[in-house]
Amino acid sequence: MSLALTDLCRYPIVQAPMAGGASRPGLVAAVAEAGGLGFLAAGYKTADGMYEEIREMRRASVRPFGVNLFMPQPAVADPSAVEVYRHQLAGEATWYETPLGDPDACGDDGYEAKVAILLDDPVPVVSFTFGCPAREVLEAFAAAGTLTVVTVTSAQEARNARWAGAGALCVQGVEAGGHQSTHHDDPQGGLTGTGLLSLIAQVRESVALPLVATGGLMRGSQITAVLAAGADAAQLGTAFLACPESGAHPLHKQALTDPLFVTTALTRAFSGRPARGLVNRFVREHGPYAPAAYPQIHQVTGPLRREAARTGDAQGMALWAGQGHRMAREMPAGELVGLLAAEMEAARAAVNVRSAP
Known part of the structure; x- marks a missing residue:
């Protein structure tokens, strides 16, 4: 991980911001206290609602955390x-x-008001979905001491984000649950995307920024694999949906492993x-x-x-879910972070054994 990311969490494990209620402060605090980096999801919330969740998170934990914003969307409909x-x-x-x-x-999802609040009362990390902010916005966050992370789905989007001044990138593979964070939704583009491992390689060859990989990751061994492929950290969403601290609807949690789906x-x-x-x-x-x-x-x-x-x-x-949804485990978020970390160590040890002369 980069120095900035290393300072934020013990493990290279990021809990994805899941808009719609799943990423509530209790989940984010539990992940942070266990050594991961948790994210509040400001999408679909008012600016005041976002700030109240930030205050609640700060009351629950002193550990670093992030806030995710939705970029305003152009009129393409x-x-x-x-x-x-x-x-x-x-x-x-x-x-x-x-x-x-x-x-x-x-x-516009209250974007300007949310940016103003986060610049006035900074949090450690702010990430962006559905596009890349203007250079002056990213520079303002950097001046405030906030690490910015732009979510990308292609090497070109990664290059654009680097040019704008992003501090890091969240590389989202097509396996990811929830919305694909393409910067421009092409009405003629169809429902396609690039697999995570291939995308990591493409982006790593295009830009020299810290990368957070996301898309279908459910086990520590998968985290180890994306780190070996060039990522600096791994972001998991569906894996945390089933946790009791998650605000996802009970039916949504049950559906993850229901044979009906x-x-x-x-x-x-x-x-x-x-x-x-x-x-x-x-x-x-x-x-x-x-x-x-x-x-x-x-x-x-x-x-x-x-x-x-x-x-x-x-x-x-x-029922948003990544391709690994059947591997969801119902356990407290802190325990899940610890288990993922243990699985990462086991995967590394297995690689070392196989590679030993």
Whole structure:
């Protein structure tokens, strides 16, 4: 790990920021106290809501932690395509007895206000999803003593982030659960991506910045593998979803290892942006028709997702999960960090034995 990252945590284990409630302060504090680096997710929260979680985290632990921000998204949606998809979802609105959301009630996720708070009262790390901030923003964070991490899905995005002044990169492979953090969502681009190991190699040859690897990682042996491939740390999201400190819905936690959900897929069905989740009825029926329209589709489906969760219908929920979801282990987050660290040591020892003369 780089010197800056080494100073932040005992182990090269990062708990991913999972927007929507999973990455609550209790989870972040437990990871931090166990020697990892935890992240609060500011996405979908107000600026005041973000700051209250920061205050709660500081009351729970004195260990370093990070905050993740969503970048404002350009207007790429075709209004007619959004309206066609709304008509397709009319049956869902009838089934759940709730109106569809307003696609225009989106805004910029309070980005400017959140940046202002984090510059006024700095935290150790700030990461960014769905794009790269302007150079002056990254320079302001650096001046405040905050390490900045830009999430990238290609070597070109990595080069752009380096040019803008990012302190580190989170390299996201296509195996990752939740939204793919492409900087530009191409409506004609399809639902594809690059595998994590290949992406680490491509980015490592393109830029000389600390790399945090993420995408389908569930075991310490996998962390050891991405470190050997050139990463400085590993970020895990799905692995922490099943922890009792996670704020994920109980049905979401259960679905990770439920035989009913056998695979994941990239889909625009719930948000209009490519995101990996467990394949359920909603994904099968609506995924093929969902347009590239984030956050408009996220707003439209919001009431449906909330009502599905309220009524206990996992077939209508956005069950974000990485490709390794069946390997999820239900245990306290601190114990999981310790187990991952032990598995890393065991994997290193096994390599040393095999390579001994």
